[in-house]
Amino acid sequence: MDENLTRGYCQLRSPKLKKRPVTSRDGLTPPHDPCSCIYLGLVLAGAGFLLPYNSFITAVDYYQSRFPGTTIIFDMSLTYIIVAFISVCINNALVEALSLPVRITFGYLLSFVMLLIIALCDVWFQVFTHDMAYTVTLGAVAIVAIGSTVQQSSFYGFTSMLPRRYTQAVMTGESAAGLLISINRILTKALLKDEKVNTMIFFCVSISLVWLCFIVFHVTRRTEFVRFYVSLCESAGLAEDQRGITKGNTYTEEVGLVDFQEPSTGQHYGVLVIQSPTSPTDPSRQFEAKSVHPVTGQATVNDITRANEAEVTFQGQHYKMHIPKVSAFKKGLEMRYEVSRTVWPYMVSIGLAYFVTLCLFPGIESEVISCHIGTWMPILLMAVFNLFDFIGKVVASVNYDWPPCRLAVLTLCRVVLVPLLMLCATPRLSPTLKGDGWPIILSIILGITNGYFGSVPMILAPSKGGTHRHTIAVHVAGNIMTLSYSLGLTTGSGAAYLLDVWLGPHQTTDPCAISNTTQFHPYNATFT
Known part of the structure; x- marks a missing residue:
């Protein structure tokens, strides 16, 4: 499902910043991703949170024969999506309660347990009655939806700390999940005619793939490449906290200089703007110092305080302005x-x-x-x-x-x-x-x-x-x-x-x- 579901993570790109070579605290260049191993690892790890749901809907032949004349596939799809939507809302509110590795591990464990229960109790031993099996199947899909949503939001929060292409790797992994499970079902059904046996093997392979994705994720996050960018992002987050742009504040403002443009573009040089991101055109919230040339002009902006005051130093003059509380x-x-x-x-x-x-x-x-x-x-x-x-x-x-x-x-x-x-x-x-x-x-x-x-x-x-x-x-x-x-x-x-x-x-x-x-x-x- 979507991306950018979490809060408090930073994406390592900004259209307003000049590109500079990034160095570590030791003055070294960032580690490389040899043979795109990290990229491929995130493709596989990202596939892990959609493997369980795809396992349910791809076993369509089994469920149509298990529950003939019903809307089982429709019900599984709607159940997953509704529960996932509710989980997105809850997860956004509680995203900081647990660490990222814990949240992803939690999702993998839920998926692993649910697939194992269905494979053993419903497919192989068939301990449930017809009506009870229908309810248990939908319940398992709902629980898988909770785990998958927690994983998905955490994965996109995790990759937002890495260069942009690694977010796309997780998105590719989502589609790879369906492809892997489809190949799994085609092979198990083609090689074994007994529906009970081939469905059991199908679920066992799916469980093994989930376990493999779990291992790959934890190996990937411990690599030097990932640890470097995570550390860099955490340092950037600490710098923002020191400027008053913290995750928990009720007051957050953007302070910056408008990009300097050539006269041919029709824009002024050096417009100094202090503004709220929620109301960029409100005159009560901005101070402009026009005609500041990028070479000769000087303008500095002090931190915005909790008293909602901004102090501006422009060409040796000190200005104070009050920004209304909202x-x-x-x-x-x-x-x-x-x-x-x-x-x-x-x-x-x-x-x-x-x-x-x-x-x-x-x-x-x-x-x-x-x-x-x-x-x-x-x-x-x-x-x-x-x-x-x-x-x-x-x-x-x-x-x-x-x-x-x-x-x-x-x-x-x-x-x-x-x-x-x-x-x-x-x-x-x-x-x-x-x-x-x-x-x-x-x-x-x-x-x-x-x-x-x-x-x-x-x-x-x-x-x-x-x-x-x-x-x-x-x-x-x-x-x-x-x-x-x-x-x-x-x-x-x-x-x-x-x-x-x-x-x-x-x-x-x-x-x-x-x-x-x-x-x-x-x-x-x-x-x-």
Whole structure:
């Protein structure tokens, strides 16, 4: 899910700062990432928090035979997203209660335990009744959602302390999770015909992958490369605390010099501005000293005190100004409004991207019936989606500064995939778009566009947070994007139920036999 869910971390880039070689406290250059081992490690570690959920929905053939005639895949998707959304809100409030390694370890342990319980108690020994097993499955998905959300927010907080490409590594890992699990399911189902045995092995492999991701993360965070950047970020955070820009203060102001521009640009030299990030144009909150040449002019700004006073020294003259008190809650709302005015196209893009995807995946795709390949069809469609979603996220790592409105319009065009893929599943007994090729092609398009348009807005928005190019605005932009992302997921999952009603009642018997197209039973089919 989203990124930048946490507070109090710093991203090691700032558009207003000149690029300088970064050195350690010993005067050494930063450690290198040999053979991109740290990058690949974070891809695998990042895959860990979505592996459990993907394990549940990719075992679609098992759950459709375990709970025939139900909306089990729809229910698992909606349960995960609602619980994850609530967990995001709680996690943002309690993010500093536990250290980052503890939070990530907690998420891994929840995932490990839930997968183990389902594999042993439901798949292998089947100790639960039918109705109880349904409830336990949804409960396990809900608990996995809590752990995954805590992990995801912590991972993005962790990578925000590293160079930018490592945040993209975790995003790639999210797609890699679905791809790994799809490969796992295809191999276990192809090699073993016994559904109980191949499903048990499938879950065991998933548990092993979660354990591997856990080990890789702890090895990665202890490397010299990671420790250097974490130490550097913590030092930067301490310097901000000393300037009064602390995480817990109810009063936070931005003090800085507007970038000097050439006269040809139409802007003045050296405009000194002291302003609140929540109200950049309020004249009661800013003092300007115009025509200060960058070479001859002198201007210094002392720290803003808790008494809401600022002292400015300009060309030997001392000035004091009073900045009115504003409640932290109001300031937070004002800042979010200011940032939203700048990043709204990215908010629309990310919301639309995941709304369309969750309308169709995994629910509607699991309802596409094939009388030729049977239960392989939903598995194949999910595998194709995950593969091209992964490719889309890799392509998104290529730097390209999309015009915001054009990005939103292209994302809106994905809505056409909803009726097209629905025609591959409705009516249930005789779909309008016949043949296995149509749903596969549409799943490819859905996957690659989701990977690309689901990543680009997240990557671009934090760097477009309006005039306030500092750590706080970056995190506010990230949180706003996370909210839009979550709204898209939740509304998309809800809309999927309406689309399922459009498909008509679920069939508890062989739909292929009913339609007289073939006597081949789709719920027991294998490749021949």
